[in-house]
Amino acid sequence: MGKNGIFGQLRGIDAFSKTMDDVRIRTNAGALITLISALLIVVLTIGEFVDYRTVHLKPALEVDRSRGEKLTVNMNITFPRVPCYLLSLDVMDISGEHVNDIQHDIERTRISHDGRVVEQGKKSLKGEAARIANTRGKDYCGDCYGGQPPASGCCNTCDEVREAYVRKGWSFADPDHVDQCVAEGWSEKIKEQNQEGCRISGKLHVNKVVGSFHLSPGKAFQRNSMHVHDLVPYLSGTGAEHHDFGHIIHEFSFGSEQEYHGLTTAKERAVKNKLGVKDPLEGVRAHTSQTQFMFQYFVKVVSTEFRPLSGETLKTQQYSVTTYERDLSPGANAAALAGMSNEGSGAQISHGFAGVPGVFFNYEISPLKTIHSEYRQSLSHFLTSTCAIVGGILTVAGILDSLVYNSRRRLGMRDGNDHDAREGLGYTSKTGKFL
Template sequence: MGVKQAIKSLDAFPRAEDHLLQKTQSGAVVSIVGLVIMAILFLHELRYYLTTYTVHQMAVDLKRGETLPIHINMTFPSLPCDVLSVDAIDMSGKHEVDLDTNMWKLRLNGEGHIIGTEYLSDLVEKEHTIHKQDGDHHEDSENKIHLHGFDQDTENVIKKVKQALVNGEGCRVYGVLDVQRVAGNFHISVHGLNIFVAQMIFEGTNHVNVSHIIHDLSFGPKYPGIHNPLDGTTRILRGNSGTFKYYIKIVPTEYRYISKEVLPTNQFSVTEYYSTANDRTWPAVYFLYDLSPITVTIREERRSFLHFITRLCAVLGGTFALTGMLDRWMYRLLEAVTKPKSRSGFR
């Protein structure tokens, strides 16, 4: 075999025979179907390439000295805004009531419509002024308190709250708390009131209905795909009241976008506990949180361009080869059906 013949034997694209170059209707149908399939597969592969995916990594949390943002949006349908207060306590012993953050209260009527807006710190300051004044009365004469010896401002507040309870007013509390990045808790309750004022208003702990709806509770901004387990939680009490406790485990999280932008936030898990009210404790809604020592990094990534080209060649080439086989089979089938078989031999 000569050199030219040896080179020709390496040709991977031999020329088709003349009868295979005939254009037929069946071939046209197969070609159209093949083109449609290839177009669909091409768009699917292109979308697959352009879509990002996430990779999760874990490491020891090295953050120190930062604050923890707590986003709150809750509704208390059975408690007026004048009696609700937000307290925060952490493991260092720091107890804050009038937090230096943006917290708001929306007064709601019995149907849940907004009828007024007040800034929470103003209300807390007013409530603690009442608490202090009532404490002075307690030091002067305990019997005077039991005989309803309140000053005029306190009596006005009591009458206002009682009327709000009769009207079925509720309250929506929302805003952001910035607390220290240590374990602690925050709770929403009537603890801002003097105990004797609270007793005058509710006439017992069982009448403090802490039914609530958690519209949103998060510990930082939201990232794509996050699920906060308490969002949309509804707890409505029909009989005796009690205390709700949500035990929250916070996991520090960083979300790294494909653009290299980093979003620091937190995700969390939660367990729930409920205890009925007694004469020694006033009902409340507690959120007790602790931080995990492990931080999770979620990174967006995109598949490589070479990976996209490889898959595209495999998909389009496979479709072309399959349609070619199908065309040959259909051509031979139609040829066998349309042309009568020649008979040979003698009778």
């Protein structure tokens, strides 16, 4: 072993060899590079610390394996030219479930022709019917006029006669020959409302499968496995009582099943705001002057999960939409009525022209769901990045300082004045150079 034993041998692998202060050379250029390097280290380290403390969002896609769930549909739509008594909301889906004329959790607000809300206490058809029914004796049993009677076997109000006609699959076209309707002044009150509009708002509870719901005129009923609407009252409006399905969508969104029960409404809205999710149908205005006109919205619904740092999982829905419009008026499109049209390529395209006036929302469920997870950078990542910043800047600064020093020294030697290269350009042999 050497003089200092094992420690003397270890000294030979010292990667940080020292230089005596007397032989170091410090320069003005080196000082400037040192200041710039220190400033960069401070700025980048602060930026790295801010990034370490910032909460980030990580998006991901996964297969949606949920089964048996339901969706909540929130809507608020105004129809300026369709009175509330004509408006029917029906839901159907691919599983075969049909629900006609939904009333639960749905509010219909009557709108006057100038856009003002009609007070609900005035001109109420159902309120007048109930008052007249109470004046009759307990033994009174109204005729259903050939319609299918309810379980009680009696149709004591005009509305019950209408329902009996719907169950029978008949159109309720002549209320003036129905005693209950005459007593309630049905025709007069309908005439008063024919120039009104309707705002329908509320929420639907639908199966999380492919389906549709629509707002159409008249009562709906099933005939030979077909969904049929009584369009006679709607189509009879003319002149000032003209009806059409122009509409304004104030709100239209999808939510989770919990939102239907009012459990997570505020949280889901907060999640949508945080993720920047917008409802594309909100604020949409659609106009038509045609009575027989169909508006269709094809909606793609995507389940969305938000996983904050707290560990809680919040669910909501977002959607995209494509719109389509059809004029159902006879003679509106001769090619459509003929069933054929020719394109420039010579191909023949067939067009169907059957349909029902109204607004149709056809929704499809995406098999994928998006997951947005909050996360922060780890402490080890912050320390590693900080070390990389310090080491990288000092290494580059050292290389740059060596290039500057050697270049200036060679220029001084070329001029034959090495003293100028060392003193005149800022080098001082007494104090040494800092690397």
